[in-house]
Amino acid sequence: MTPDAIPSWVSVPAAILLIAGGLLTLVGSIGLLRLPNFYSRMHPPTMGTTLGTGSVLLASILVSSAALHRPVIHEILITLLVVMTAPVTAILLMQAARRRSR
Amino acid sequence: MNGLLDFATAFAAICFVGAMGVTTIRLFRGPSAQDRVLAFDTLYINGMLFLLMLGIRSRSTVYFDMALLIALFGFVSSAAFAKFLLRGEVIEP
Numbered sequence: 001m002t003p004d005a006i007p008s009w010v011s012v013p014a015a016i017l018l019i020a021g022g023l024l025t026l027v028g029s030i031g032l033l034r035l036p037n038f039y040s041r042m043h044p045p046t047m048g049t050t051l052g053t054g055s056v057l058l059a060s061i062l063v064s065s066a067a068l069h070r071p072v073i074h075e076i077l078i079t080l081l082v083v084m085t086a087p088v089t090a091i092l093l094m095q096a097a098r099r100r101s102r
Numbered sequence: 103m104n105g106l107l108d109f110a111t112a113f114a115a116i117c118f119v120g121a122m123g124v125t126t127i128r129l130f131r132g133p134s135a136q137d138r139v140l141a142f143d144t145l146y147i148n149g150m151l152f153l154l155m156l157g158i159r160s161r162s163t164v165y166f167d168m169a170l171l172i173a174l175f176g177f178v179s180s181a182a183f184a185k186f187l188l189r190g191e192v193i194e195p
């Protein structure tokens with residue numbers, strides 16, 4: 001695997017996806033710091049969890065498929081895991097917050 | 103076009119490290135316990151994304167296993183924290 005084997009039709013979309021994922025994650029985490037109470041603080045990190053993870057994993061699939069000259073799709077595993085487990089944590093945290101605030 | 107991908111991964115690294123720093127501030131400052139659990143939940147997602155970015159930068163598939171393990175154990179631990187806040191104990195008799 002030589003380092004200059006990435007063609008430009010792969011590296012340009014991968015770079016755009018990486019920059020978009022980094023900005024989305026940063027904006028979500030800043031929203032976690034700045035919003036006033038817990039119920040509004042639940043919302044911003046889900047942007048980094050869904051869109052940020054999706055775009056970075058898509059960029060990873062593109063780059064490793066182009067570097068190894070075959071389809072590499074095992075990053076789908078992380079996507080499935082995050083998409084299935086993020087709502088479970090959110091529902092449990094929301095139930096805990098409602099019970100503790102009573 | 104190799105420099106473009108290097109620039110994009112460096113930019114994403116700065117974004118992820120800034121996001122992890124901001125999340126750590128919320129983790130230490132959080133007024134209630136559920137704020138800290140939410141900050142921890144965001145922190146492991148940011149760390150997992152940082153490892154995936156390192157895997158893109160070095161074109162190696164070794165970092166994928168670590169990212170998968172972080173996603174797995176992060177979900178288990180934050181679900182256990184939330185269950186503890188909800189019930190007062192994790193495994194009920």
